[in-house]
Amino acid sequence: MPDAFYDSSARDPPPSCHPGTRHDLIDTITSWGLGTSQHTEPMLWMYGPAGVGKSAIAQTCSEGLAERNKLGAALFFSRSVGLHKRDDPHRLFPSLAYQIATKSKPFGDILDSRIQDDPTLVTKSMREQFQELLVKPLSQLGPGAAGVVGGLVVIIDGLDECGKGPGMHCDIIELVATSVRNRTTPFRWVIFSRPETHIVGSFTTNDTHLLTYQLEIRVSRKIDNEITLYLTDGLRKVHQRNGLPDSWVSERDIGILVNLSGGLFIYASTVIRFIGSHESLGPVDQLRAVLALASDNKGAGSVHPLSELDLFYTLIMQCVPPGPKPVWKVLYLFTSRFLSAGTIATLERC
Template identity: 55%
Template sequence: LPAAAYDSSEHPRNCHPGTRMQYIDQIVNWGLKGSDPGHRIFWLKGPAGVGKSAISQSCAEAFAAEKRLAAAFFFSRPNQRDNPQRLFTSISYQWASKRKSYAEILKSTIHDDPTIVDKELHHQFHHLFVFPLQELASKGEDISERVVIIDGLDECAGVAAQQTIVQIVAASIQDNTTPFIWLICSRLEPHLIATFKSLQISAMTHQEELMVSRAIDNEITKYLTDELAKIGMEHDLPVPWPRERDMGTLVNLSGGLFIYANTVVRFIGDHNSLGPEDQLQAVVALATNDTKGSSEHPLSELDFFYLLIMQRVPAKILQTVQWILLATKTLNVQTDVKRNRQFLGLSPSQFRTACRTLHSVMKIERGWIVFYHASFMDFMQDPQRSRQFCIWKDAALALRTELTQRLQAVCNDPDIEPYCELHACY
C-alpha cells in the first residue's frame, strides 16, 4: 500500500521546525543508540489532534536519513488506509526495497504462495519476516537492528486486529525472530491500553503520552507566526500581520492542539475566500461567541471551528458537500474522485467547486480525496457535535435513499465501472 509509506504525498507534513523536539529527540535517540532489550517497543500515545502523526513523520525522516528505517506504515481511517491485511505486506515491501538479499527471498516466497497476502496476520508475519530472516541468518548475513513505525494503530479496522498486531510484534521480540524495534503511535483506546498493560508487553515497552497542554503555546505561536507570515507576504498584507492581539487569540483558541492551528492556517490561506483578513476575523470572532463547546471535551474548540467551516459552505451547494462526504463513508470503496463523481451524478466542475469549500479539512491528491485528519469525519458523523450538518441526521435519510437509487442505476449501467458492495453500516 504505497500511500501508507512515510514518503507518500498523502501524509500530513512533519513537525514545524523547532517544535516537538522533546519527543522527536527522545524517539530518535531511542532508535539510533540501540534499544534496551526490555524496551524494543516505543508506544507514543495521546488524544486526537496533539501531533502524533507529525512526530511519526519527523522520526521516519530522521531514521531514513541515518539508514535505520526498515519501514513506516501510516493508518488512516477516512482515507481507507485501514486494512490490517496490508500492514505486514507493506512493511515487507518497503524493507525489501532497501535490502536486495531479503527481496530475492521474499519474491520467491510470494511466487510459491501468492495467497500469503490474504492469509491471517500471524501466518503473514512468519512467512514474510521470520522464515526469510532465518534463511538470511543461515547464509551468515549480518542483520542489524532497524526501526519500524506504525502510526495511527487505532485507525486500523477492527479492535481484534489492532490487538493482534501488538501481540505479534511482542511475540517476535520475545522470541527474537526479527531485528526490528517498533515505534507504535495511537490514541488512548481502552482495548489498546489493556493490551499494553499485559505483563509480557508492558515489560518490553517504553510508553510516552502526549497531553493536550497549554505548555506548548510557545510552539504553536512559532508555527502560526511562520505560516501566517507566508500567507501575509503572498497577499501583500502589512507587516506585521496578523496583529499581536489577533495572534494571541489564535493561540488561545488552539488550546494546546496542533490540529486546530494546522486547520486555522489552511482556513486563513484558502484561495476560494474573500481573502486572509476576512478569514482571520471569522476565526477571531469565535473567541467571543457564546455558543462555544464545553471545555470538558478535548476537541470542543476544534468542533466549533469545524462548525464555522460548514457554516461558510454556500447553502446552494451544502447538500452536494454532504452527498460527497456521505458517499465516501457509505461506499466500501476508495475515495476515488472519478468514481464518486460518476456515482453522485456530478460534473467535474460541480465536484471541484464543492470540494473547494472544504479546503481546510481535505484535498484532492492525484485523483483521490484525502482528509487531513480523522477528526473531521468523526465530527461529521456525530449529531451532538456537527448538529444540523451531521451526515447521519434525519435530514440525510432522503439523501441516503437517493444514493441507494443512484447505486442501483450505476450497477445497471454498463458504461460505468461497477461499485463495490455497500459498506456494512449502510
C-alpha cells in the same frame, strides 16, 4: 499499501513537525531508535488523544531515521476514503516486508523466491503473513545480512485507525510482542495510537509491558510557545502569498489564536489552512471570523479539550458558499441518525 508509506505521493504533503517544534519528543524517539537512549526496550508505544500531533511526530521521526539509514519500514494507517485506502490490516505485514526488502537485497531475494514459489502468501491470514513474509525470511539470512537489518526501526502510525475493529489491533500488538519476546524479528518497533481501552490493555499486560517504552502526549498548554512559532510562520507565508499589509495581523491576534488552539496542533494547522484557503472570502475576513470565536466561546464553561475545535469546524461549515450544498448532503448521509428532525429537514431543502 504503498499509499500509506511515509514517502508516498498520496500523502504529499504529509503531516510533519514544524521546524523548532516537538524537538523533545522527536529527539527522544530518534535516540531510542538509534540505540543511544537509556531506554533499551525493543518496543515503543506513543499514545495520546486526537489532534496532539502523533502522525506529524511519526512522519518527522521516519524522515530523520531514513536519513541515518536506520528506518526499516514505516506505515501510516488512516480512515481514508476514495481512491487511497489506507486502513487494511491485511496489507500491513506485506507492506512492511516490501519496504525492508528494499533496504536489504539478501532479504529481498529470499522474500521474492518465497512469493514466487507460493504467490498466495500475501493473501493468507495476518498471522501466517507475519511468519511467512517476515519471520521465516529473516531466519534464512546469513550473519552479515542479519546484521544489516538488525536494529532497523519499524514504525506503525494510527493503529486505532486500522480497519476491522479492536480485535485486529490487539492481534497486531500480540504478533509484534511475541516476535520480540522470542527474538524472531530483530527490529525496534514503534507504534503510535490513541489510548483506546483495548490497546491500553494489550500494552499493559505483564509480558508486553516489560518490553515496551511508553510515551504519552497530553493536551497541554506547555507547548503554547511552539504553537505561537507555528502560527507566526504560517501567517507570514499567507501574508507573503497574498501581498497583505504588515498590519493585517497583530501579536494580540496571534495570542488569541494560541488561546483558541488550547494546546492542540491540529487546531493551529486547521486555522492556517482556513485563513490561507484560495476558495474563501480572503485571508483578512477569514482571520476575523476565527478571532470572533474567542468572544463566541466565552462563558461556555466546557473543559473538553476539543470544544474549541468543535466550534471552529462549525464556523468552517457556515462558510460553505451559498447555493446548492452537496457537502451538506454528504454529511447527511453519514450522520443522519445523529441529527435532529429539524436539522434533517433543513438539509433536505438544500
